[in-house]
Amino acid sequence: MTTIANYLVNLLHLPGWVSAWFVALMAALVIFGFMMGVVLVLIWLLRKIFGFMQIRLGPMMHGPQGIFQTPADALKLLAKEDVIPDRADKWVFVIAPLVVFVPAYMVYVVIPFGEGSRFIAKDLNIGILYIAAISSMAVIGIIMAGWASENKYSLLGALRGAAQLVSYEVPMALAFMGPVILAGSLSMQSIVKAQTGGFWHWHFLQPWGLGLLGFLLMITAALAETNQVPFDLPEAESELVAGYNTEYSGMKFGLFFMAEFANTFTLCAITTTLFLGGWHSPFPHFLDGGWWSLLWFLGKSGFLVFVFMWIRATYPRVRVDQLMEFAWKGLIPVGLFYLIAVAFFAVVV
């Protein structure tokens, strides 16, 4: 991509910074396209896997195995009338979906899809901190949506959602810290490189099997952060209609929906990067590096997405008080123990 940009710059006699901006713009577009693709595929997969697990077929009508069902739904959402409730706070109501969607998109900047700089938009040296910071902004969007709707179900859903997201950010940040200590860096590519040399070097087993604790912590917190069963209280349809997005229709609802599915994939990708060796192959020198790395990365993330859906199809929902207690009295002490244990092994052993 840099070569194309340089060629264009030379051809048209443009100043040097245009090339850098061109590359950045192209990267942004590629990521956006990828994100849309991921969302469409995930929604279809979710329906098919749910169908399979509940012994039914799932979408079958449009295309082979109903593969065109999601594009059709997306078109329907685009064409739908965009209703803003009469008593809603218009500006806040309109901006809220964007505040939820944009962080979900921005996080993709630092995800290392493969080896080298061509599979990552920008390897920031604060990589994982950037992810934690950017994704914490989405909470504001949820609160805005719930408040601006002037609807008690929306408000309750937003309160629950915000409380849940804020609580589960803490164990997730603690789970982030283990791989960061082991790799000695916050950069995503450095964390992947620290796991070179076969699956027994991956952080979910390092050091001495302790990583498993961090890995489970990460998975649990990720389920809660994406509002998935058993932690889907913000949108518990039997209690809250649909939660904070009750009043939203058309593409504004679509943005919430896309952000949620994009986040599911992002969190699986982050878990892969931190604990499952990122784009490394499970065996040293076996199809490692180059374009294979992309395949390994997508394969591992895809498998995690499947596990998430599996959990989602299996468990019932927890209660609000159980949810909060589980985070503050269960996960956070475990996370602190994990952090101290990893630090101990990193310094002493």
Added chain:
Amino acid sequence: MSETLQQLAFYTDAAMIVFAALMVVTLRNIFHCALFLALGFFGIAGIFVMLHAEFLAGVQVMIYVGAIAVLVLFAIMLTRGVTGQDMKQTNKQSPVAGAIALLFVVFLLKLMAGARFATSTVAPVKDSTAFLGQLLVTRYVLPFEVASIVLLMAMVGALLLAKEKEDE
């Protein structure tokens, strides 16, 4: 990035921060004020990025936007009395306060006109995050620990205040 672009980025960001700050103190809907407060915090993270302090920028967004602003919004949503109501942000003392503030602005401007802003010729550190971490646990370990003890005390105090009284 060239000099002009850097300046453009700075002035855009600075204008955004000032606008957000003005909105925080003038808007009548307290929920909107809190949202603009979050925008202002976010703008300040941009200033940190321009100063090559990436770690501070990340922490600024995580703590101020992701935690403090959320807490403020939460508090507003839970207090039914103020949500959605128009509130005056001024009282009858505003002329006096305004005059004093104006005087302070004149004072600051006078100071700034005479001040010399020293700029370092040393190139910015390449990886300021690692450097910062090292300094925090070696040279500045005492202030770092004192800060954490202060925070711990604040936390215990908050728990004590929020605890339900048993024998009343």
